[in-house]
Amino acid sequence: MRVLALLDGTLADPDAPLIRVDDLGLVRGDGVFETILVVDGEPRELGPHLDRLARSAAMLDLPEPDRAAFERVVGLVLDTWAGDSEMALKLVYTRGVEGGDGTPTGFALGMGISPKVxxxxxxxxxxxxxxxxxxxxxxxxxxxxxxxxxxxxxxxxxxxxxxxxxxxxxxxxxxxxxxxxxxxxxxxxxxxxxxxxxxxxxxxxxxxxxxxxxxxxxxxxxxxxxxxxxxxxxxxxxxxxxxxxxxxxxxxxxxxxxxxxxxxxxxxxxxxxxxxxxxx
Amino acid sequence: MRVLALLDGTLADPDAPLIRVDDLGLVRGDGVFETILVVDGEPRELGPHLDRLARSAAMLDLPEPDRAAFERVVGLVLDTWAGDSEMALKLVYTRGVEGGDGTPTGFALGMGISPKVxxxxxxxxxxxxxxxxxxxxxxxxxxxxxxxxxxxxxxxxxxxxxxxxxxxxxxxxxxxxxxxxxxxxxxxxxxxxxxxxxxxxxxxxxxxxxxxxxxxxxxxxxxxxxxxxxxxxxxxxxxxxxxxxxxxxxxxxxxxxxxxxxxxxxxxxxxxxxxxxxxx
Known part of the structure; x- marks a missing residue:
């Protein structure tokens, strides 16, 4: 099972195309991310992960991530999750589309933990x-x-x-x-x-x-x-x-x-x- | 003006979302690219660019790019272009979606040259x-x-x-x-x-x-x-x-x-x- 929430607070289909080909996260690797472990609905170290996301973003001169918006989409993914007791929750934050208005691309994607891990x-x-x-x-x-x-x-x-x-x-x-x-x-x-x-x-x-x-x-x-x-x-x-x-x-x-x-x-x-x- | 052609040989809207959030090109910067100058419909150094795309792909252990397919999408973008005499043509080739069947993501995006350049x-x-x-x-x-x-x-x-x-x-x-x-x-x-x-x-x-x-x-x-x-x-x-x-x-x-x-x-x-x- 996978659950995807976009930074604007909406759920989306993780199998659907959602990113433009000119997103700088794609064409320049120009963005930051975090991966958070969630156990029984509780995200571990959410605060330190959001702190580090902000620090990485600052190192890349990205706009400061909207912490409240990321907290909301994390909550949305947690509320929607109906999979295993453990989830890997990835937060992604990119510089947005090339030559655009500077609006970052952001999302939270919840996934199961692989048997290999x-x-x-x-x-x-x-x-x-x-x-x-x-x-x-x-x-x-x-x-x-x-x-x-x-x-x-x-x-x-x-x-x-x-x-x-x-x-x-x-x-x-x-x-x-x-x-x-x-x-x-x-x-x-x-x-x-x-x-x-x-x-x-x-x-x-x-x-x-x-x-x-x-x-x-x-x-x-x-x-x-x-x-x-x-x-x-x-x-x-x-x-x-x-x-x-x-x-x-x-x-x-x-x-x-x-x-x-x-x-x-x-x-x-x-x-x-x-x-x-x-x-x- | 911009023209986008996907590696499967179809034209697509460059402003539309076309890439999944779990594409490894996005979440891992795991892919390669080339940018080719086109003048009056003639791509410059197309052969060396495709050679280098293949060399970069090999360095990343990506599947060998389908050269004929890339040549086709380059042709498709050139045939569709109705912009200025000069075009920057970007070729992108990623490892595809995480945990997928290994099918790479590929496209060619033609764009005008910025006044700054x-x-x-x-x-x-x-x-x-x-x-x-x-x-x-x-x-x-x-x-x-x-x-x-x-x-x-x-x-x-x-x-x-x-x-x-x-x-x-x-x-x-x-x-x-x-x-x-x-x-x-x-x-x-x-x-x-x-x-x-x-x-x-x-x-x-x-x-x-x-x-x-x-x-x-x-x-x-x-x-x-x-x-x-x-x-x-x-x-x-x-x-x-x-x-x-x-x-x-x-x-x-x-x-x-x-x-x-x-x-x-x-x-x-x-x-x-x-x-x-x-x-x-």
């Missing part, structure tokens, strides 16, 4: 490291590179995932050319060691994670140490656990990196997954 | 240099970064142009962090010195230019030396002329770089613009 949550994943071609300092020095913005220009993220598949893996850990860990193409990386959780700093040009923030809140409440600090690829092999987290995949453990098995983190993963759930 | 062709432009954050060797080492593919993920290119506007300029010369010249966000850079034309190597991760190739052909025929070689930013200030060339802008001279006036290249520009036209 469900399996990955339970069983973990194999990942590969891939060079993202950015160095520390670049994001600050060159804001026009939009590092850390969740833009619609995700062709590189998708190409990296295909490269992972070619290498027999399901996911990617992006690194700098000098071997510093960044993030996944659609996820945040967290390293666990003892009762300490570490995630790389967003100053490296990576997206601040809503799920990572929720897990860190829950873990800190239970006495874990949480920190934002640089991580080297070598650290991943010696950690107790390596996690790729995102709204839809929740807390997913990496069991194999670049073809090498990582230490078994099944118990650790179960503990952290439960911690994350305790936030809701 | 017409003025820039005649008067030249001010440009700024902006760091593209890539180093030599990266394109070869990390093909998943899609450097040199003309993908729909152009948010960075658009952000760079907005940064240029903020700096009082109309265009951008992308550079490596170490000051080597790359290309413009939607154009190829050519440097002229004496009777020698130089353009940076595509191995740097830049798009091979169709207009640059046409100008080099014409110039070589008239006894110019043409070469593909690295260019440093400092070289731009000492050159006889700096050109940003593309299908729609043709041969456009840069008269100001980072706020500094470059040597007057009006006569040189007129000679090279005429050389380019002599190809058709």
């Amino acid at each position: 469900m399996a990955q949550r339970a069983e973990g994943i194999a990942a590969v490291t891939l060079d993202r071609g950015v160095e520390p300092g670049l994001a600050d020095r060159a804001p026009w590179l939009l590092l850390g913005a969740k833009s619609l220009s995700y062709a590189v993220n998708m190409a990296a995932l295909r490269e992972a598949e070619r290498r027999g893996a399901a996911e990617v850990v992006f690194t700098t050319s000098s071997g510093s860990v960044l993030e996944g193409p659609t996820s945040t990386l967290i390293l666990a060691r003892g009762r300490r959780l570490t995630t790389p700093p967003s100053e490296l040009g990576i997206l601040p994670g809503t799920t990572q923030a929720a897990l860190f809140r829950a873990a800190a409440r239970e006495g874990w140490t949480t920190e934002v600090a640089p991580i080297d690829v070598a650290d991943l092999y010696s950690a107790d656990g390596v996690l790729l987290v995102s709204s839809v995949r929740k807390i997913t453990r990496v069991h194999t990196l670049d073809g090498k098995a990582l230490p078994d983190s099944a118990d650790l993963h179960a503990e952290l997954a439960a911690l994350y759930e305790s936030e809701y | 017409m003025a820039q062709r005649a008067e030249g432009i001010a440009a700024v240099t902006l760091d593209r954050g890539v180093e030599p060797g990266l394109a070869d080492r990390a093909p998943w970064l899609l450097l040199g593919a003309k993908s729909l993920s152009y948010a960075v290119n658009m952000a760079a142009l907005r940064e240029a506007e903020r700096r009082g300029a109309a265009e951008v010369v992308f550079t490596t962090s170490s000051g080597s010249v790359l290309e413009g966000p939607t154009s190829t850079l050519i440097l002229a010195r004496g009777r020698r034309l130089t353009t940076p190597p595509s191995e740097l991760g830049i798009l091979p230019g169709t207009t640059q190739a046409a100008l080099f052909r014409a110039a070589a025929r008239e006894g110019w030396t043409t070469e593909v070689a690295p260019i440093d930013v400092a070289d731009l200030y000492s050159a006889d002329g700096v050109l940003l060339v593309s299908s729609v802008r043709k041969i456009t001279r840069v008269h100001t770089l980072d706020g500094k006036a470059l040597p007057d290249s009006a006569d040189l520009h007129a000679e090279l613009a005429a050389l380019y036209e002599s190809e058709y």
